[in-house]
Amino acid sequence: MSPESLLYAKTHEWVHIEPGSGGAKIATIGVSKFAVEALTDLVFMQLPPVGRKVKVGDSFGEIESVKAVSDLYSPVDGEVVAVNDALPNQLETLNSDPYGAGWAIKVKLSDESSLSKLMDYSTYQKQCAEEGH
């Protein structure tokens, strides 16, 4: 997926929305390249089980680098329907393909209202520029 086509949360998760079966949309969620590069030297990642209900702002996992540990926050409301189980054992994928093979979870949306609070690519780029000094 191209980063320009994605939505972003303030906490550096990216979201890709696509239609799912039965009308509910599916959000694929991952960690932005900016966040991965800021963390550096990843050593550990924990993801939730399929079936976990999440709300906007809930921690759905954690990612740990040599330097620090960070929560992964859900940018949407819904239920986890798929988890990239291979990712925690191949953390380098987060560097090499953060918007493709580096996806973390897929969530079936229960409510779409939170999507309007997410940023588009150019707005997110501005946030990163400010944080990156």
Place this chain on the structure above:
Amino acid sequence: MATAPVTASLAQSSLAQTPLHAWHEAHGGRMVDFAGWSMPVHYGSIVAEHTATRTACGLFDVSHMGRLRFVGPGAAEFLDSVVTRRLTDMQLGQIRYGLVTNDIGGILDDVLVYRLPAPTVAHPANLVDSDHFVMVVNASNREKIVQWLNDKLAGRDDVKLEDLTTIYAMIAVQGPLARQLVEPLFDADLHSLKYYHGMYAATKTGWPALVSRTGYTGEDGYEIIVLENGAVEVWEAILAAGKDQGARACGLGCRDTLRLEAAMPLYGHELSESINPLQAGLDFAVNLEKRSFCGSWALLQARQSPLPQVRVGLELTGKRVPREHYSILAGKAVAGDAAIGEITSGTFSPTLDRPIAMGYVAQEFSAVGTELQIDIRGGLTAARVVRLPFYSRKK
């Protein structure tokens, strides 16, 4: 009150910059606020920089460290009265690690004290024509220590304390290749310099410097205190000399992982005013026999009774990393039981490829081999007390 330190107003409005600041920014340094200084935490990868220091050579800008000079006939006796380590018997050129303690034995800072002859390399900024002492203090404690010592010096004219921090840069060159990369740059016999010794020397291009065989990584190497205008030249010359052999610029991130593997305490983590040097396991730096210094009475008392909490090293399996302030519980404790200690530093050790940590625990839990647990974000994780350091270089 003594006069306010010059950096106090600076720290509020903007961060202090070292003479290498522009170099760091131009070379991808990720700059962070460290004790009021804008310092590089890494240039891309903490692990790559860590490994370069263990296997080749790492260069560290440590110009933020405080550099104080003590001149006058009373300097030796004065410093001996404020540092836990005996200093009056130091030879010229010798360096000792010690603690500055308060009246109740709490640690105000950990410092290196150099006893030096007058520099043979004259420079207008460097003029001192007699034997003297230099003390290197932590950046975060510099203002506090200058004030503490100035208060003690009130009314004395036999010792002059000068804060030389901002007219010098300080570069640590560490790793198995460090000595051979530094020595050819100087017009002096650095190679004969023994461990924990220092000397004034000039670079072949004429920059006056104070070079010591010291460091904070667990590797051999030098620390070079050089006049600020010479910093970039010295830095680039060492990097250029070692580039093909893996030398690289390193940030404070790997300085922390390196010192933690070497089990060197860090002020604000393992050391504080509520910890005494005996609890920290720094007995080697405390000389209580036939001398007295600020805090020595309290430390004599402390030595005769059980210590409440002591510093230990902890090793864990798995990948989750114990971080500062995480609770340490007994090996058989269950969630909700009281903590028996706290983590002060933790990281994922690049050299050992597993999480390591230091912390303080009640003395009965401090024996090597004791099984403990760490509360890592709500999950109790098994940990074991191990002998420190985690890493020591092959000599």
